[in-house]
Amino acid sequence: MHKTLPTLLATAVLALLSQAAIAVRQPPEKPVTPPKSSAEILAQSPAGDWREIKPEDLLVMELAQGQATQQVLIELAPRFAPRHAANIRALARGGFYDGLAIVRVQDNFVTQWGDPNGDDAKTAKPLGKAEAKIPAEFSVDYKSLPPALFNKIPDLDGWAPMSGFVDGFPVAADPKAGKAWLAHCYGMVGAGRSDAVDSSTGAELYAVIGHAPRGLDLNITVVGRVLKGMEYLSALQRGGPNMGFYDKPEQRTGITRVRLASELPEAERPALQVLRTESKTWDALLEARRHRGGWFVHSPKHVEICSASVPTRPRPAP
Amino acid sequence: MHKTLPTLLATAVLALLSQAAIAVRQPPEKPVTPPKSSAEILAQSPAGDWREIKPEDLLVMELAQGQATQQVLIELAPRFAPRHAANIRALARGGFYDGLAIVRVQDNFVTQWGDPNGDDAKTAKPLGKAEAKIPAEFSVDYKSLPPALFNKIPDLDGWAPMSGFVDGFPVAADPKAGKAWLAHCYGMVGAGRSDAVDSSTGAELYAVIGHAPRGLDLNITVVGRVLKGMEYLSALQRGGPNMGFYDKPEQRTGITRVRLASELPEAERPALQVLRTESKTWDALLEARRHRGGWFVHSPKHVEICSASVPTRPRPAP
Numbered sequence: 001m002h003k004t005l006p007t008l009l010a011t012a013v014l015a016l017l018s019q020a021a022i023a024v025r026q027p028p029e030k031p032v033t034p035p036k037s038s039a040e041i042l043a044q045s046p047a048g049d050w051r052e053i054k055p056e057d058l059l060v061m062e063l064a065q066g067q068a069t070q071q072v073l074i075e076l077a078p079r080f081a082p083r084h085a086a087n088i089r090a091l092a093r094g095g096f097y098d099g100l101a102i103v104r105v106q107d108n109f110v111t112q113w114g115d116p117n118g119d120d121a122k123t124a125k126p127l128g129k130a131e132a133k134i135p136a137e138f139s140v141d142y143k144s145l146p147p148a149l150f151n152k153i154p155d156l157d158g159w160a161p162m163s164g165f166v167d168g169f170p171v172a173a174d175p176k177a178g179k180a181w182l183a184h185c186y187g188m189v190g191a192g193r194s195d196a197v198d199s200s201t202g203a204e205l206y207a208v209i210g211h212a213p214r215g216l217d218l219n220i221t222v223v224g225r226v227l228k229g230m231e232y233l234s235a236l237q238r239g240g241p242n243m244g245f246y247d248k249p250e251q252r253t254g255i256t257r258v259r260l261a262s263e264l265p266e267a268e269r270p271a272l273q274v275l276r277t278e279s280k281t282w283d284a285l286l287e288a289r290r291h292r293g294g295w296f297v298h299s300p301k302h303v304e305i306c307s308a309s310v311p312t313r314p315r316p317a318p
Numbered sequence: 319m320h321k322t323l324p325t326l327l328a329t330a331v332l333a334l335l336s337q338a339a340i341a342v343r344q345p346p347e348k349p350v351t352p353p354k355s356s357a358e359i360l361a362q363s364p365a366g367d368w369r370e371i372k373p374e375d376l377l378v379m380e381l382a383q384g385q386a387t388q389q390v391l392i393e394l395a396p397r398f399a400p401r402h403a404a405n406i407r408a409l410a411r412g413g414f415y416d417g418l419a420i421v422r423v424q425d426n427f428v429t430q431w432g433d434p435n436g437d438d439a440k441t442a443k444p445l446g447k448a449e450a451k452i453p454a455e456f457s458v459d460y461k462s463l464p465p466a467l468f469n470k471i472p473d474l475d476g477w478a479p480m481s482g483f484v485d486g487f488p489v490a491a492d493p494k495a496g497k498a499w500l501a502h503c504y505g506m507v508g509a510g511r512s513d514a515v516d517s518s519t520g521a522e523l524y525a526v527i528g529h530a531p532r533g534l535d536l537n538i539t540v541v542g543r544v545l546k547g548m549e550y551l552s553a554l555q556r557g558g559p560n561m562g563f564y565d566k567p568e569q570r571t572g573i574t575r576v577r578l579a580s581e582l583p584e585a586e587r588p589a590l591q592v593l594r595t596e597s598k599t600w601d602a603l604l605e606a607r608r609h610r611g612g613w614f615v616h617s618p619k620h621v622e623i624c625s626a627s628v629p630t631r632p633r634p635a636p
Contacts, residue, residue, distance in 0.1 A: 298536040
């Protein structure tokens with residue numbers, strides 16, 4: 001038999017996460033219901049556990065690879081970075097990103113895109129109707145998160161006193177400090193900045209392509225998550241020794257265009273749904289990761305916000 | 319100014335990690351010495367903090383990419399997987415890996431290589447002098463690790479009661495259970511197995527190319543770490559929906575040859591050194607990751623075994 005590793009959503013044991021389990025700091029020792037695979041959990045998920053993506057929060061990025069066009073879908077997180085989300089929408093509406101390029105790919109860190117001439121005020125592409133200066137949005141008021149939407153997980157996170165999911169995004173929090181923030185997990189998208197904390201505009205963006213660089217949390221504004229096409233950002237040739245920036249222009253991958261789904265004709269909008277992270281189905285998937293079955297002989301009884309990514313699916317036919 | 323993110327070893331604050339700090343479960347609140355960058359820490363490291371790699375523990379893998387040859391260097395971990403290390407040496411000496419291929423690349427998970435015909439007993443490549451059956455080596459006796467070599471870190475790890483570094487490898491441990499094991503961090507190499515725990519031989523190997531899949535710990539034998547050329551394994555085109563296995567043979571990347579450095583002429587052996595993880599230099603680099611400076615405005619006061627990878631360097635001229 002061909003030797004294989006399990007998929008990220010491999011055969012697993014299901015136990016619905018009780019509210020009690022959410023309240024304590026350690027998950028239950030054993031699953032409380034019979035084994036179910038993650039595939040079964042997803043297959044049996046009620047329609048109400050899935051949500052549509054607001055068209056004004058969905059970026060549709062097209063990369064030019066030879067003849068082929070690669071589509072990358074990014075969901076913005078206005079609850080956590082409203083000013084950056086608004087600016088990115090303005091940039092997309094103005095066609096700012098069209099014709100720009102992926103300028104940096106640093107192994108086990110980030111893929112970054114923007115204006116290759118951004119350095120040079122003379123040749124830099126104008127931001128159009130977007131603002132040239134907006135505040136840093138490294139965190140939000142913890143109390144601003146609706147408790148019903150913040151699905152806290154009991155598992156210890158060394159990077160923050162509290163962690164969980166809101167709106168499908170991995171979130172860390174420090175209730176005592178009154179802060180909550182988006183965590184730098186694989187596939188999360190942030191807004192590049194220079195030394196000034198408020199120097200990001202959304203004109204230059206990056207996606208995490210390696211082990212979660214949680215040390216960046218609270219140091220830079222995270223604006224959203226790649227929902228689809230991550231493999232087009234993660235499999236690119238790595239750049240040079242200067243932090244992964246490409247040495248030669250021809251190494252760059254061109255960005256054909258970036259549109260907001262809301263700007264596209266109804267028929268061209270991606271028909272994608274995201275699992276609600278406040279749903280029982282998501283709790284069940286997380287619990288299935290803690291208590292493994294099938295190929296696994298040991299269960300970690302643990303999961304992190306960065307070790308389980310929130311599923312998407314094509315919108316089912318009505 | 320062009321907006322950039324810091325490198326994984328960005329300007330940072332140095333504080334030598336005291337033995338006391340190692341003993342407790344939380345790192346010191348503040349650095350105890352003036353700021354130094356990670357580059358400075360490395361530049362000022364004494365020669366004795368670096369070690370040579372045993373030639374019989376160093377795999378030199380060559381991949382065929384068009385006309386170019388890409389070299390991937392892997393250090394075996396005989397202290398943690400002696401039987402697998404011995405088998406992999408036998409396979410390399412027998413030229414088993416030569417002409418095989420990378421058969422699987424699953425995004426945010428693993429790149430896997432071996433015999434594309436491994437499924438079929440008739441056409442499968444014979445293992446030669448390597449053993450067809452060896453025991454699983456998921457963990458070792460915690461007491462077998464020399465205390466002076468196990469550099470424990472105080473930072474909480476949700477996956478294990480204890481974590482740190484041994485021989486340059488990330489290690490997790492459960493002293494009560496008497497176990498220690500290599501952690502599935504980015505760049506770690508393991509031996510694929512089927513459902514039977516003792517079905518791995520080292521004939522099929524994988525490298526972690528995404529967020530650390532720590533859920534695999536204690537479920538499969540980890541055999542070593544990629545020291546160099548990781549970008550040749552991580553930037554490959556992702557495979558199909560079947561766990562990332564390539565659908566078409568032409569998608570595979572060929573393995574030209576795999577040799578043990580000990581089998582190569584002195585002059586052809588990679589002149590690479592690895593930082594000793596029991597050294598003060600490594601403690602200082604970890605502390606610099608906890609207390610950031612320069613571009614950073616917030617320090618996590620935390621690091622994980624999978625968020626800091628152990629440096630290598632070309633052997634300095636005598």
